[in-house]
Amino acid sequence: MCGIAGLFHYESVKPVDPRRVERMCDALVHRGPDGSGVWTAPGVGLGHRRLSIIDLEGSPQPMASADGRAQIVFNGEIYNYRELRRELGQMGAKFRTDGDTEVILAAWQRWGPDCLSRLNGMFAFALYDTEKRELFLARDRLGVKPLFTARLSDGSLAFASELKGLLAHPLLRREVDPLAVEDYLAWGYVPDHRSILKGVEKLAAGHYQLLKHGAPPAAPVQYWDVSFADRHTGSEADMSAELLHHLRQGVASRMVSDVPLGAFLSGGVDSSSVVALMAEGSAQPATTCSIGFDVKALDETTYAQQVAEQFGTRHHARTVDPDDFTEIDTLAAMFDEPFADASALPTWRVAQLAREHVTVALSGDGADEAFAGYRRQVFHAREEQARSMLPAKLREPVFGALGRFWPKADWAPRFLRAKTTFQSLARSGAEGYARALSVTDEAGRAALYTPDFLRARGDYRAETPFIEMMENAPARSGLDAAQYADLKFWMPGDILTKVDRTSMAVSLEAREPLLDHRLIEFASQIPERQRIKGAQGKWLMKHTMERYLPKDILYRQKQGFVMPITEWFRGPLAGEARGIASNAVLARTGWFDTGRLGRIAEEHISGRNDHGRLLWQLLMLEKSLVRLGIG
Template identity: 45%
Template sequence: MCGIAGIFDLNGARDVDRAALKRMTDALAHRGPDGEGFYFAPGVGLGHRRLAIIDKEGGAQPFHAQSGGVLTYNGEIYNYEKLAQRLKHKIALKTRSDTEVLAEGLSLEGADYLQNLRGMFAFGFYEPGAHSLTLARDRLGERPLYYAETNDGFLMFASEIGALAASGLIDLSLDPRAAADYFFYGYVPDPKAIWRGVLKLPPAHWVRFERGKTPRLERYWRPVFANGGALAYDEAAELLRAQIDDAVKAQMISDVPMGAFLSGGVDSASILSSMAQAQGAVTACTIDFDGDDDESAAARAVAKKFAAVHYEDEANADSTALIDRVAAAMGEPFADASALPSYQVAEIARRHVTVALTGDGGDEIFAGYRRYPFFLGEERTRRIIPPPFRAALFGPLGALYPKLDWAPRPLRAKTTFQALAQSSAQGYAAAVAINLPSRMEAILNPDFTRMLGGYRPSSLIAEAMDASDAEDPLSRAQYADLMTWLPGRMLVKVDRTSMAHGLEARPPLLDHRIVEWAGALPPDYKLKHGTGKRILKDAFASRLGADHIARKKRGFAPPIREWMRRERNNPALRLNASQHWRESGLFSERAVDAMIRDFRSGRAECAQELWSVIMFDAFLRTARGG
């Protein structure tokens, strides 16, 4: 894995600011601790920080293609050896790196070459003859790519938003709608970014910049959810296991130590079993946590079953001291508290391996989230009761019912009542929202709310659902997650927390062939009788054992509610001494102070909303050097 950066003159061939590009690449040193490189020509500068994984001697970047073009690239192309065989009929390759295969393929075939790639990637490709720059990102959004235009007509791009900020060439003022998205979802969804004028290139897109022309942005792939006349269930389960085995084998290419993240869950255990099938001797890394969520015993049993070299390390369950480090790594405000233990997992795993395979993607692809059966239940109610009656009945109930975050799930009905009063898309948006909108509205500055001009973050889910070709509600919800939740939250967390330590994380379940195949499955192959990931569990039951498959799903989030009610090391009390959130203009100081008092006294249950303010404050502190 690597860090990439570049500056491109949109208007001519002016000299680029070399010092600014150096600051950008320096800000990405954690992504590429093994070296750096630069390319400069009239009107363009490309930078690269390298984490050497394949062909450590021959894959240095920026890479000059023999057939024209210069590439700065972050990622892994898992089928590069097969693609190299095709290229050898046209050109004599000089290295055994995927970088050269990508550079030469783009030079010969242009953006059409993206269809051939099996892997994760983000890159900038400069063609001197046309003085054009193409940026592209992988299908699911595993690798990040930000870009922005300066006031004097230069385009800048980088793997992380912090690198753009380090250039000193962009305006660090908040984008109000991006901030509103954060306070709803707990992250900033693509294509927005938290700084005004900065964009993320959406997954499965490429954009071409050429002097004097309007940029051309195109989507080259889209997940399809349509029943494609699937195989009989048992046959499909066997085929799924074979496909995962194939994806894992393809992703085990590496010239450096490799292992797997191993929790007690089905996803990571399945990946480890496939690694054992492909290679025999495997390495697994497990983190022990104190408390009910510790799954180390289950992970230990799986490691023993597959004779893995198993490293177990203790994580600090009280990781409030990590808040600023994690905020700095994320680069944008990020309120998913599981980023803290994820940061620790990556830090500890890096002691043993440089590449780690993960189980990420299983919940999105095979319907493993608990919100899916609840959403389907709501949909059944929506079909029975006409909208006006639902709004009249459930609207008041949702307003009056308390938000019992601490209570058993059957008693946490507030969001369900609110969702039933709304449309299908609005209801699902409420299910994925990290905060209760009414709570956030109570502490946000009215001037900020007016600035939004009626913009509603929930509209992103509606747009995603409307763009889906699926008819059944489960597939529509999964499609929305693939467009928003997966690239904006889950994969951002994996990328930033792993790359903060120079660790490359690879999720085989997000192989696009598996995603395409799973999308064609009937919904009940994935979710039936309230049980998600049905076909994935059945596919690996013979390897993992019935007891492991039947284990209850565990969380991976720290106890923020308990942290914010204690006397010492209380993250909520950081807000009392901080001026960053107060000076942002986004909050009502009096309302936030009152929320802290009410929560600590037990009069209110608003831990997640307070955590969102805490992480926003930490983002401001770290992003602006406070």
């Protein structure tokens, strides 16, 4: 795992100052504290920060191909590099190292862009072909590893693993994109189709981009997608057996390492499944790490301890204070862009704990998206059944009226909170699911904005790209479309961004075995009745893992990392809540109605309404703007 950065002059072949590339890389030192390097040639510069995982001494970067005709900087891991190395060796390729980086170079020289279909891994890399005089940028299928790009005023394209690498370049404009603010307030993060800064882009998951001197950068090309349009037709037993094969394959492939390796263990289905298969595939006890809280309602350490004892792991647990808000500035600095998923705090804490014992940690991320494990997906499947029984002409007036007049009852038991369901049923499936996933809905956002900001936003609405993705998804059902959008929109923008930044902040490599693309492709074809049974999501995976895990681990209610932000803003952060309205940073932007912000803060502090998530969004936005030098 590493950090990469570089410059490519596409308008003309200008010399690249290696010190400029070095400064960009120095901003990424946390991603690669074990080594650094810069390579330049007319019109191009590549830089690298290394975290040594494979071939510890023999694979420094930037790396040249055996014939010297190509150079690469690479962030990630190729899990099938040994198989590819044998195949390429039989075709005449020569290798001087024992790592995976040189395999990418040889694969490019043999297959060109088609090499990506042969790589099983997580990666973002930049490869310069000195013969063709072109730069090849690529990102892995699911978007585990990030890559930011920006066109600069001197006719060059800059790229880096994180926005902070681009921020180290003096020509980068620091002008906020108002549409990114709209996106952020809707989702709690800036999705991959946009960046907080105008002119900065993120290479999308499963895409590559080819750049040539003397030509404007070509549009990115999609080389992989997942389809929910087909269905497995075998028996339930056959599907379970095939699923177990893919699960084992995903875990085993990610256990290759020349440094100590372990796993995050929350005690939930996904991390417990990973640990069970690690134990099955290794003669040595696995190292596991978990974080607990001294508030019983938030704590899952007893379940993690239960799994650790069952599989004889070397288990490390730490209890942290749920009022762990003193590191907010540090957290904002990790992400550069505003990021309001409060579970980033405990994710960072468990990464810190893991780094004390290992350099690589396996996580359980990806299973909920792939196998329909989120409660919202189960609700959506039920709502889609209701929609199928009533035409839209009846649904809109009936459920729309009920949604308007039904009282809002956040305090009530879940089955009595019908207002949100009625509002969702009045809309299309895609519109309803977008509403369920959003943090702040369209009406709530509009009430925050000033007239000037509303004019700058224009007709754009944050939900539109998400709804269009669902409506155009290769899918048979509404549940298919929801899972597709979760995998393509939510997961890279929120989940994978969170894990990448928090783990890399402590120089820890996180690997996601449940995001092996072969497993994802298999999961997308599981019939709905094997994904959801009754109120139970992720059914086939849970059923398959019954041979390894007890039912109280598999079938208990999903909890996840939950932080008490509602209580924070009524207690120790009440002053921060009140300060949001008068804060000079947000006030100077002219984006928000400060009177409205003040009323929101007082409503929350008094307990009349719960605005905790919105206040957290605004606070993290303020911290991010300061970080970007805009406040």
